[in-house]
Amino acid sequence: MSSAPKQRKFEGWAAMDSNAIKGEMKWTEYRPKEFFDDDVELEIQYCGICGSDLHTMSDGWGSTKGMYPQVVGHEIVGKVVRVGKDVKHLKEGDIAGVGAQCDSCMECVNCKNGEENYCSKGQTGTYCGKFRRTAKGSKSYGGYANYWRGPAHFTIPIPDNLDPAEAAPMMCGGVTVYTPLKQYGAGTTAKSVGVVGLGGLGHFAVLFATAMGADVTAITHSHKKTEDAKKLGAKQVIVTGDDIKAAFKGYRRSLDLIIVSSNAPNMPFNAYLSLLRPHGHLVIVGAPEEGTIPNVSPFNLIGSNVHISGSAIGSVKGIAECLKFAGDHNIKAWVKRYTMKDANEAVEAA
């Protein structure tokens, strides 16, 4: 495999401070990690805008501790333009993608079990992360950029039957809901699935759960998204409005699984739990910027043996499975396309 020129100029839309989310990212050159034999480079074609990008640029989660400048974006799809000599599963010209995680220790029990997303030493995020395995200490840069460089293990081929533009948001948003839907048996042991929130994550949850054969109940705060929910495949829509007790009347113990994709603070978890059948699961995939899980009464958990959990993105295998499922089931993400030069406009609109 011949190598492309070693010294590509890496440029991307950099957030210099928290004002970036107001559309003030700057096109900037930056230095990627050193290229190792198990790395690849992508010429970026598409990059989704994930909620995490905004939480990170605004430092809302506090997780990056103001690590600026930053180039966010972790729903990356592009053409493979350089391949390290130890890489077996990709070649130049392939279309491949990277999700929210671009490295892990590859040694712990979780990595060895194919669950890199739960690596004991923690993930290296695709942006604002630090590489620890190779190029130790180098900062990671995401996909609002011309090129991406990083470990091939986390770079996953896009199936031929999937539009690369639609695959992009599945690299993080899609797999984040696909993973718990599969884990908790959507369409099989969990026939009735609720989805709270209908943003990027929620819309994927309705699409995937429906394709898995579940009856989906969309739960949304206002009437505005009712039609969208139905178009996405929801069998029924509960609009919670201002009186959740009234809204949930008749729905007690009617769901097996609830995916909470909203990250609003102070969500009515006790009310959501009342919708679950015994042994049911409520899975949080959207993390709020502030606070803790509000006011859950232990009696609500005990009384029905229901579970609250959370789920973090997906493993490398999980992403590949999610992409295959989406291609095979002709799942169409609802995407609005912007050219890369209009990234500031896209971020403002997100």
Add this chain to the structure above:
Amino acid sequence: MSSAPKQRKFEGWAAMDSNAIKGEMKWTEYRPKEFFDDDVELEIQYCGICGSDLHTMSDGWGSTKGMYPQVVGHEIVGKVVRVGKDVKHLKEGDIAGVGAQCDSCMECVNCKNGEENYCSKGQTGTYCGKFRRTAKGSKSYGGYANYWRGPAHFTIPIPDNLDPAEAAPMMCGGVTVYTPLKQYGAGTTAKSVGVVGLGGLGHFAVLFATAMGADVTAITHSHKKTEDAKKLGAKQVIVTGDDIKAAFKGYRRSLDLIIVSSNAPNMPFNAYLSLLRPHGHLVIVGAPEEGTIPNVSPFNLIGSNVHISGSAIGSVKGIAECLKFAGDHNIKAWVKRYTMKDANEAVEAA
């Protein structure tokens, strides 16, 4: 089957108000539910003192709304002295027990699945409950008494290889921890089990989990219970003391399952969750008198795909299985025996 005299005099230690827990129960005659063809009567030999008895007498859970007079006790074992004509599985002279639940609708999907403890219409508690299936509206009276009368379906034979006195506290306390230990795979998929709190529930959790083949880590607030935990079978004991962070150092992601048997308010759930391996379960079986689950960060759930749930007592089948397991594994509950006439003294000491 000949019937015993129809009009036994039912008498028990009645709480007349919340002072009862100070040792002020009064020996009182009361009227049990009407006897139906699917009922039995027990001559009570043993009755455990469950934490619920105290929460109920003090009205701490608010669940009985001050329903006095009340005769508590729902870890009942006695001799069958009267058998309704529709009862097949018991005969006069058998030794049998009743747990915390003595009736349910018997019609809903959960009852039909053998999960009466999650009956869609709710349980009839063995005391301070209202019968709804037969003798509608009658109040239920528990086991601090001479006799018990109620549905045979919830009256379970005590295996020959189990001491009836030790079986009594298993009817509620034992099965309450046995059920989630089995459900979440203690000793099989969950090799490492943590037990928070070493009271009635916690001591059973250590005994059962150890007998199931799990490595048990007892987690206790003070050194006082370290020796007991080891005698019960715990492989290691973590004393949390005043610096839980220091106490948990080195134990991150070391457990598959945690049974929280303590019902102290403001327990450090985030710290407990940090002890769980990915996909692990924390199960609450002790409900505090006040408040909600404190301060759980969604990031802690998401970051390891760990679960918080609760579990309510056990099904009829579950109790029978628990008693058989205890008999077969020679599990000895740590009981202190009082005669029934010293019930006030026993309650004060509990």
